[in-house]
Amino acid sequence: MDTNAFRHTLTAFRAPRPGAAPSNTVHRSLAQRQRAAVSQPWLIGASLAGLMIAAPALAQGEAALPTISVSGSQYDADDVRPEGVTTATKTYMAPKDIPQTIDTLEVNKYKSYGINDLATMLDGVPGVNTNYDMRGEGVLIRGFSADSGDIYRDGIRESGQVRRSTANVERIEILKGPGSVLYGRGGGGGIINLVSKQARFDAKSSVTLRGGSWDNYGGTIDINKVVNPHVAVRLTADREQAHSFRSGIRNKNEMISPSILVDTRTGLRWAGQYTYDNVWRVPDRGPVYGELPASVSTHQGFAHPDDYVQDRLRVLRSDLSYDFNPAWSLRWLASKREASQDFDHVFGGTYCNTAGRTATGAACNYRGQLRQNYAWQATNNKTTTHTLDLTGRVDVAGMRHELLMGLEHSSEERQPQVYGTVPFGATINPHNPVWPAKPAQRPAATQNNLHEATSRALYVQDLIHLAPQWKLLVGARYDSYDFDTLNRLTNARRAASGDSVSPRAGLVWQPTAQHSIYTSYSKSYSPYGGRGMLGVSGAQDDEPRYSRQMEAGVKSDWLAGALSTQLAVYDLEHYNIRYQPDAVNFPNDWAVRGKERSRGVELSAAGRLAAAWYVRGGAGVMSAKVVEDRSAPANVGKYLINTALRNGNIFVRYAPQGHWYAELGVTHTSARWINAANTQRLPGYTRWDALVGWRTAPWTVTLALSNLLDKEYWRSTSMPGAPRSVLLSANYQF
Incomplete structure (x- = not known):
């Protein structure tokens, strides 16, 4: 819904729109940018202020950055361009000064269609593919997974196996390409940063109600209160429940997030936030595309009546900063995060056709029936972090240097218990399924592990103004990490440690105020302990996998600054990919499997096309292939x-x-291969969405139609797209 329709303009916290003035005039003083950074900082409810002041050392996540809640533009609420972003550099910077692609999504525009799922919201972002995953987000950026460690909330790593609600998210920033220079370990495809709704001195309050197809209804209360010129508090709460177009599938979500901002107006600021997010659902993880006969409707769900998944997030953050003078500031962020997921369900399955064959051609003896699988898992993840950032500005030999120097310490503990995938037992008729009862007690866990990780980092970044039209961004980060795994069933223990250096360099040329031409190089690392060790598996390897990217592009403003575009070409390579040649006989032996490469072109645009006409979106073309694979040479070129x-x-x-x-709006995704051998393909789809809205202060009402043409399609191998649905939303702002 368009809750931004009458949002108070944040002029006191914005830089000029790039293109409205020469780009080198966009850089405000450091003190101004830091104040902007906490205009929507990491906050805590007033009831938690005493706790946070007494115990700011409680901490979470990894790599934090200042987030700025700047929405809309100097034009109006229909223009979704942000004046500045922080994800790319950990400092507030105009997008045209960043030598890397970064996309931003204003969440309210997608909430109008009833979207609360992160992966669905990212569907259609150029170079981003989404693949429904019952346990996580199923997001790939430029061909590579961003699930396990590349999703952040307010700049803090969202570790752990969990589905994330967007109920308290205001904006999403997607940085394309490696980001280890500031954030440490990562998959290399990119970073997704969720910017929360947090206390501000200029935010309004609102109440929202919504309801629509499939018994979808919910509401949001968002109260922002300026207590006095030095203190602001905010409480955001959301409750939602819905059924699915698939029989037996439903969900219930609840979120509450109190926050506080304290600004002494003498350079000292403190902010804090506590967020509790609970998502309960009956999982939708039916047979994969092509497994069942066409006569089985996509509206048929395949969840057992006793199936469930429950995700819980508890996040506590403290953000303390001090401006020594207009040029230098120090910022300490401390945070603690706990995430858990508990599920028990039947899923997938193999169908035996009337000829006694499965979809793969194997013989079977349960003709006309579906045999499902069963698993349960309980996973707890605790993460703490401390980051200390010193930012400043100096002039040397006529060149301005905007510096960032930081230290980080983080620790993570994960405890997965799993009863692995096994046949459920009795078969069911997929046309009219009737499930047998589950056992009274869960079977004993087949995996019970304790994984622990500690990392320490030092990083530095310098934005150098070489000349009025030239900027050079350089940076490097050193990481030292330790991983330890204990198998609680066998008492076996494994450990690994290592270090890595992640560099980045980018050059920006701005021949006019309206255009920026850039090129950049970046590198990231992903130690196995940062991938598998923090997953369910206990296997690990000392050697990390690396990613490197070359990118070049043009960022432009058109129509007197009313329309912004960015065009990028890139070459992204994953190399030193590891595998186990003989995991049974030699479980500790690892070798280099090879490398994979993604190449592509992306174009995006946002802003005003003409009087009363606005646009947002983009398109991408990508070729992501296997370059070398010693474990399966036949996959090379696939x-x-x-x-x-x-x-x-x-x-x-x-x-x-x-x-x-x-x-x-129209969203398109072309066909995708669903197996490494490229013998099975999921058809592409094109979906149309539309809405009509009515607004007069203080009310905004929208009526949205998703999948306007009621097209039948598959989002992923195990998830068909939803048919036409409607959502009515009403927002009252005060």
Whole structure:
């Protein structure tokens, strides 16, 4: 829903729009940028202020950055461009000064369609593919997974196996390409940063109600209160429940997040936030595409009546900063995060056709029936972090240097208990399934591990103003890490440690105020302990996998600054990929499997096309392939699974003078291979969405239609797309 329609303009916290003035005038004083950074900082409810002041050392996550809640633009609420972003550099910076692609999504625009799922919200972002995963997000950026360690909330790593609610998210920033220079370990494809709604001195309060198809209804209360010129508090709460178009599938979500901001106006600021997020659902993890006969409707769900998944997040953050003078500031972030997931369900399955064969051609003896699998898992993840950032500005030999120097310490503990995948037992008729009862007690765990990780880092970054039209961004990070795994069933223990250096360099040329031409190089690392060790598996290897990217592009403003575009070409390579040649006889032996490469072009646009006409979206073309694979040489030259050659979306909004406005959008994803041998492919799809809205202060009402043409398609191998659905939302702002 368009809760931004009458949002108070944040002029006191914004830099000028790039293109409205020469780019080198966009850089505000450090003190101003730091104040902007805490205009929506990591906050805590007033009831927790005493706890946070007494115990700021409680900490979470990894790599934190200042987040700035800047939404809309100097034009109006229909223009979704941010004045600045922080994900790429950990400092507030105009997008045109960043030598790397970064996309931003204003969440309210997608909430209008009833979208609360992160992966669904990212569907159509150029170069981003989404693949439904019952346990996580199923997101790939430029061909490579971003699930296990590349999703952040307010700059803090969202570790652990968990589905994330977007109920308290205001904006999403997607940095394309390696980000280890500031954040440490990562998959290399990119970083997704969720910017929370947090206490501010200029935010309004609102109440929202919504309801629509499949018994989807919920509400949000968002109260922001300025207590006095030095203190602001905010409470955001959301409750939602819905059924699915698939029989037997439903969910219930609840979130509450109190926050506080204290600004002495003498350079000292403190902010804190506590967020509790609970997602309960009956999982939708049916047979994969092509497994069942066409006569079985996609509306048929395959969850057992006793199936469930429960995700819980508890996050506590403290953000303390001090401006020594207009040029230098120090910031200490401390945070603690706990995430848990508990599930018990039947899923997938193998269908035996009337000829006594499965979809793969294997013989079977349960003709016309489906045999499902069963598993349960309980996983707890605790993460703490401390980061200390010194930022400053100096002039040397006529060149300005904007410096960032930081220290980070983080620790993570994960405890997965699993009863592995096994046949459920009795078969069912997929046309009219009737499930037998589950055992009264869960079977004993087949895996019970304790994984622990500690990392220490030192990083530095310098934005050098070489000349009025030239900027050079350079940075490097040194990481030292230790991993330890204990198998609680056998008492076997494994340990690994290592270190890595992650560099980045980018050059920006701005021949005019309206255009930035850039090129950049970045590198990241992903130690096995940072991938598998923190997963269910206990196996690990000392050697990390690396990613490196070359990118070049143009960022431009058109139509007197009303429309912004970014065009990028990139070459992203994963190398030193490891595997176990003989995991049974030699479980500690590892070898280099090879490398994979993604190449592509991305174009995006946002802003105002003409009077009353607005646009947001983009398109990408990508070729992600296996370059070398010693474990399976036949896969060389094959496309990586779940990566589309083409994808994108475009939304056009007509908002004339008056109370009414309308929007039409199209999202496209081309066919994707679903196995490494490239013998099975998931068809592509094109989906149309539309809405009509009415607004007059303080009310905004929208009526949205998703999948306007009621097209039948598959989002992923185990998830068909939803048919046409409607959502009515009403927002009252005060």
